[in-house]
Amino acid sequence: MAYYGYFNGTVAPVDQLAVGTTDLGLLRGYGLFDYFLTYNGRPFQWDWYWERFANSASRMHLSLPLSKDETYAVVMDLLERGNGADTAFRFVLTGGYSADSISVERPNLLILAEAIHPVPPVQYEQGIKVILDEYVREMAEVKSTDYKRVILMAEAIRAAKASDLLYQKGGEISELSRSNFFLVKGDRLITPDRHILHGITRRTVMQLAQKELKVDERPVLLSELYDADEAFTTSSTKKVLPITQIGELTVGDGRVGPTSRFLLERFNALTEAW
């Protein structure tokens, strides 16, 4: 299947799009993005993703070249050109081309349809291992393109036979490298409320959980890992993915727990009916 993309008004197959060499995203890391999936031909939680994307742009003082409705029309056009099959979308907004390599003139907007990379089923059955990393993202609440840390740590992750990093700073847990973090204790769902990107899947899961579980959004300490029953991570790609090992620590009994399973089922039911 060919994936189509949009760049500053031009629509073309993604491999025919390219960005000039004075782009401030490339030269200065001055860019932000967002990423979501479509289900049944419709962008999942579109209003929430758009709101977050617009907020990131505002926080980075970049104007949006397209309105919400114009952007939606581009997304639907790209989806149809890809024969309508469900796909991932990546929005990238950068500081644009800059004559002096530092001043913002007009942002560049890239909208890419991409293949979905689903999590291997075995990870849902067994849960994943993550390793702790003392780090906190700069402007964590803005979805800037700054994801250096996890790429820098790729070898350490591989060496530990882990799948990802769990960030903590001064004993306070924030998030994984590209997804949010939850603990389960009895009928309580606990998730960090600061130094995090406010995930749309996180928000969706909290909403799905609210009838059966008490949801605590608050600072979470490393010490709370020791008596947790379950842990899981959420993102658009990972959905609700159990974490059974955190460094040397086995979470709960080391198996995927009923609350993680229940929330994944709820999430899948929601996306199937989307």
Added chain:
Amino acid sequence: MAYYGYFNGTVAPVDQLAVGTTDLGLLRGYGLFDYFLTYNGRPFQWDWYWERFANSASRMHLSLPLSKDETYAVVMDLLERGNGADTAFRFVLTGGYSADSISVERPNLLILAEAIHPVPPVQYEQGIKVILDEYVREMAEVKSTDYKRVILMAEAIRAAKASDLLYQKGGEISELSRSNFFLVKGDRLITPDRHILHGITRRTVMQLAQKELKVDERPVLLSELYDADEAFTTSSTKKVLPITQIGELTVGDGRVGPTSRFLLERFNALTEAW
């Protein structure tokens, strides 16, 4: 004058080069760079710039696609195509194209000849104003492309009628947004030794100063600004640029001092004879 560039083996006018949309520099901020000028047709301090570039690549676990000699040959070729006039060069090495938007496969190397943007002469005569910013660059010693902060703060800099930021964290001064920082007290030159990018102009200036001045590389506190005689900043573009105002504080008597002048003259003499 047309500027030429090199991208992964292709040489072309810079405006004809472009980077594909799956580049990890663009999508994830995973990139590093270096920047230097040529004088009299020769790259200034080539050995030191190459060493720093190779060190940044190593620290970011990226392999260099070209050897030092091969890179030098590319630089000289681009210089000749631009009719030999002195120019700036920017090297950009990114994590390369990535099928899953996160795994490094093969780095992308971009070498761009660029127009030099000299500092307006009035700034050498009057000195510049900078404003303090509580910030420290992540991996400050690596010349990663992460220069978000100064772009984010552009409006604050303009509003203060300043030229740049002076970073401090917990009362300890590190560097300006893209250049190093020096204080002059009597016959002493004082410059921070940590949380900084080790500038090649900084190194050159310390070498030029060593006969006439005592050079202290050590942590520098904000409180030391109050009894400084002079302050200046160094970079390949700024050379030795006096700082006469730091936020509300006037440095020394507010005029460009003799040591800054002396070091600028020395630096200019070195580059003229390069």
